[in-house]
Amino acid sequence: MKGLKVILIGILLLPFITMAQQQDSLYLGYEEYLEMVKAYHPLVKQANLIRDKGAADLLKARGGFDPKIEAGYERKDFKDTRYYDLFNSTFKIPTWYGVELKAKWEKNEGYYLNPQNKVPNDGLFAAGISIPLGQGLFINDRMAALKKAKVYREQTLVDQQLAVNEVLYDASVAYFEWYTKFGELDLYRNFIENAEIRYSGILKSYELGDKPAIDTLEANIQIQDRNLSLTQAELEFYKASLKLGTYLWAENNTPLELKEEVYPTANFQEESLTALALLFEESLEDHPKIRSLEYKVDILEYDKRLKANKLLPKFNLEYNFLSAEPELLRSFINENYKLGFNFSIPIFLRKERGDLQASKIKLENAELDVVSQELELRNKIKALREQYKSYQEQVVMINTLVDNYTTMLNAEERKLQLGESSIFFVNTREKSLIASRIKQIAIKQKLWNTRAELKRVLAVFQVATN
Structure with missing residues (x-):
């Protein structure tokens, strides 16, 4: 130099x-x-930007697995009456195979509160897991994006x-x-x-x-x-x-x-x-x-695998332990829980089959x-x-x-x-x-x-x- x-x-x-x-x-x-x-030479410096863009895209893809904090608050007062006061906060940790870990706290009160939203005076704590048993288990959008970004x-x-x-x-x-x-x-x-x-x-x-x-x-x-x-x-x-x-x-x-x-x-x-x-x-x-x-x-191979996975039905199972006392969550032994699942699948799968065929051609x-x-x-x-x-x-x-x-x-x-x-x-x-x-x-x-x-x-x- x-x-x-x-x-x-x-x-x-x-x-x-x-x-x-x-x-x-x-x-x-x-x-x-x-x-x-x-x-x-500027063109050489521009070539270095190509490398920097790859690193930036990889950082972006890794962001899909960043833990997330969510919070929501709603309140309604009418004619000196508090209809409801709703607050909830959630901490989510997405993992590699589409499994998502959650921790949640909600506190709701009000004269006209929906019965299903009633919680203890100190609020309700929940710790749970969401598992995709069909589409998204072995490969999903976040996983594919990260793998493609690395390549x-x-x-x-x-x-x-x-x-x-x-x-x-x-x-x-x-x-x-x-x-x-x-x-x-x-x-x-x-x-x-x-x-x-x-x-x-x-x-x-x-x-x-x-x-x-x-x-x-x-x-x-x-x-x-x-x-x-x-x-x-x-x-x-x-x-x-x-x-x-x-x-x-x-x-x-x-x-x-x-x-x-x-x-x-x-x-x-x-x-x-x-x-x-x-x-x-x-x-x-x-x-x-x-x-x-x-x-x-x-x-393109990762893209094809993702498109093939889209042919599976969406079947997501979610389970949450509930407690008014958060220290009980440490033992994971609780008779109070919240369980649910959702299922969906297109009848003909024409969009999914078309996307898969196009990815195979590419x-x-x-x-x-x-x-x-x-x-x-x-x-x-x-x-x-x-x-x-x-x-x-x-x-x-x-x-x-x-x-x-x-x-x-x-x-x-x-x-x-x-x-x-x-x-x-x-x-x-x-x-x-x-x-x-x-x-x-x-x-x-x-x-x-x-x-x-x-x-x-x-x-x-x-x-x-x-």
Whole structure:
């Protein structure tokens, strides 16, 4: 983190730093750049909110098992007569299997009090239990909500990893584009310098009568052509810098401006992604995408069990011990009690059967998603692994080609100095070398992008820890 702050301070102070030479410029490495993205980019912070939402939903689901205190009071006075004065308070403790424990105290009085509400002068105490013997015994709404919330919390963790993975992939592609455009810009700067030096030499040779005037014209045309290419390269580098700047943020959600004096470095970490891909081809059980889909299947499985439970009749039994003296409740031996039950069931169960069938369809679709996603990932990994190997081979070939074109150009320039060649042949050799160098830069960018794409598919970009 200390290194990140140094880089951020350097970028922010760039307008006040004089950089006359290239070695005095500030360089932004790939690894340091990714650390900045993981630490400060808003999309990464939004990904962390996914994890926080899962924790919040779990807390909400656990609230369904919170003990509850209830109280109620009613009073009626009419023409100096107290018709009734009703007060009751209840303490409820919901448990896992739908069983609910209750403790209650009520005190009622009044001239026109309903006889069933009459209680002792000190009030009536009750301790009881409510048991669902049909629907809701083995699984109920509270139980299902808590189980699904626990699974959802685990799902949000892998979803957060996938979200951060996408951000880091996009940021990596932007950096490789920036690095590539800088390479092209640097290439044209070097070759325009060579063209200017060559033009000065030919101009002197012309003044001494050793070269015709047409050679000076051709050498000057090459300078103009290189200037045109350089201007286009500067524009492309500027656009790539702007795109890269969208991923550079400081603390407190402050965007950073990437100055012209900041350049990329080629300190890319070499990774054996081909071997890693082979491991994932054998088993994708730990892949975040597969795990997320499997968590979805688990959630839908709980939902299906709840819907199946709805086919059972509602049969709730409630029993309460009654006492005017609460200490008697400790022994649970009391001849006074209150007992009751309620029963209900729809005749055709069409709503319940429809809900169950719909949940089965959702569950089957989710299971098929797991199978299809696993196959899709395997095929992507195989294709990217072969693509990565192909670009590695192409890099070797293009490096050899560039070396050969460089040798040819050096030989042609030597022949020109000896008077055995012409500026036309030198320019032809140089154009071939420039074209091969541009192709070399492009192939390397494809190699880096493929490596980043492989890491994206494998979901192995490091997750932010803040």
